[in-house]
Amino acid sequence: ADLGLQIALALTLSVSGMAVASYAVRNDKTKISAINVSRPSLWTAVPVRVDLTTQTYLRADAPAGLELAGAADDLCRD
Incomplete structure (x- = not known):
């Protein structure tokens, strides 16, 4: 009866x-x-037809290469 009441609640x-x-x-x-x-x-x-010489596109700079840390105290910048 108690289990039935809990289920109903x-x-x-x-x-x-x-x-x-x-x-x-x-x-x-x-x-x-x-x-x-x-x-x-x-x-x-x-x-x-699109003339590519007259189109000016804004492009993002190429990503810089990864710099690996030389020692344990150096910060790794990627």
Whole structure:
């Protein structure tokens, strides 16, 4: 009888916790925004040749080589 009461209490608490959590989350739905049709299209309808000499790209510097510590007291910088 005692085990049955504990199981019933555990199930009641679990179900009520799930009900409270689902009620709290239910009202937080995100709104779907309309698509902005006035912005330019990302893709072109016909292929476009890109002139690589006129394109200026910002590239990150090449990563420096790894410096290994020479002794136990040296810091390892990578």
